[in-house]
Amino acid sequence: MGKIITNQGMPQPKIPDGMPKINPNLPQKSPNKAGKVKNQMQALKQFGQNNMPPKVKSDIHTLTIVGQIEGHAVLSPKNKTTKYEHLIPQLVAIEQAKEIKGLLVILNTVGGDIEAGLAISEMLSSMSKPVVSLVLGGGHSIGVPIAAAADYSFIAETATMIVHPIRLTGMVIGVPQTYDYLDKMQERIIRFVASHSTIGQERFKELMFETGELVRDVGTVLVGDQAVKEGIINEVGGLGHAMQKLRTLINEQFPQEEQEDDCECSSEEIAEGNCGCYSSQAEFQPRQSVIEALEGDDD
Amino acid sequence: MHYSIFVDGLWLDEDTEEMAETMELDYNGVTMEIKVTDINAGEIVRVISSNPNDYLNTQYQPGTKIEFHPTFG
Known part of the structure; x- marks a missing residue:
């Protein structure tokens, strides 16, 4: 009694004083539960995996586009970013998954990479499933085409959208072609917004080059219903409105008899x-x- | 090229010495960003998923400590 037989003659590791001691004679409260927990712990230790919780079905998926939209350049870790390498495959998966019926895009972004933003906008607008966007807080710069890309868009009453000219960053060559290039890049955004909302290209340009609105920039701040009045956004509303609209669009596209029972x-x-x-x-x-x-x- | 209201200096700032090292991990099929605390352990910073239910899963809550098996190669 009391002699510990160890495997392969290895010394038994000493239990530190602070560690709780397990009394094997104590009855276990719930042997099944304890066993399950132990199995889970083993799985966690060995494979970094855990048993899945019961799956809750959701036929609506959500994309939260927050902070900076990160594209080709990796931003400093100080920035909160939404990366295109995450969003693009997610959009493909959402388009492909049969059980997903609709997509809600929530925007609270300061803008970011043009290529990434336009890629996301194009993907959203060409999706076969209903897409509803909701601008909360802010949906600025490249967030504007993303919000407009949805089938139906909402903006919270307090949310703002800043429309301003694009800026050149990085190395700038002082030649007239630089301006043409800048203009071309800007044109892509203007054309996309105009073709995916009711605002005209001319009016959008006017908002973009407005003076006297912003302190350090040219452009316009649109607060809540102003974005709706300009025709960039469909309606002022919140999460409840957006969900309701998405359900309506889903029911239109997938009639009742086709829905899972x-x-x-x-x-x-x-x-x-x-x-x-x-x-x-x-x-x-x-x-x-x-x-x-x-x-x-x-x- | 960026189209953002952010001032250039903010996002081009290279001063990152105080930032903790984070990495992306596929955990039960859910991508998440974790703060590496050990060679085989970390703390969840955020979940990257379009499924809203992943955010309701208490196992994936930010701050949760997870262990994983690092593989090399």
Whole structure:
């Protein structure tokens, strides 16, 4: 008794004084649970994996575009960024996944890389699934085309959008072609916004080159309903409005009969009212197959 | 080329000495950014996912310590 037999003659590691001592004689509260936890811990230690929690179905996915939009250049870690290498594959996955019916894009961005921003905008506008965007806080600069790219866009009452000319960064060659190049880059943004919202190219340019609005820049600050009045955004609203609109668009695109029905009750149970899947009679809508089965019984 | 309201100096700032090292990790199929605290351990900084339910998962909450098996190559 009391002699510890160790494997391969290795000395037993000494338990430090502060460590809790486990009494093997104590009954375990819940052996199954304890075993599960132990298995989880082992899995975590060995593979960096853990058992998945029960999956909750969500047919709406969300993209939060926050901070700077990071494209070809890696920004300093001091910046909060949304990276295009994350967003682009996510958009492809959302487009491809059958169980995802709609996409909500939430913007709170100061702008960023033009190429990345336009890539995201183009992907959003060409998606086959309903896309609703919501500007909260701010959706500035390259955030404007992203917000406009959605099928329907919302802006919070307090949110702002700053429309201003693009700036040259990095090495600038002092030749007239530089201006032409800048103009071309700007034109891409203007054209995209104009073709994906009700604002005209001329008006958008006017907003862009407005003076007397911004302290250190040329441009316009659009607060909430001003963005709606200018036609860049469809409606002033919040999360609830955006979700409701997205549901409406989803129902239009995927009519009721095509939507998944999780009810596993038999047609008899539904007919006798013994099915608990529908909370009230008003919500009860038998599927076409059920109606046909019931009609078949009468014959 | 950038189209942003941010002042150039802010995002071009190279002074990063105080920033902790972070890395991206695929954990149960969810991409997340973690702050590396040890060779095989880290703390979740943020979850990168379009599935809103991943953000409700208490196991993925920012600040949660995770262990992983580092692979080289």
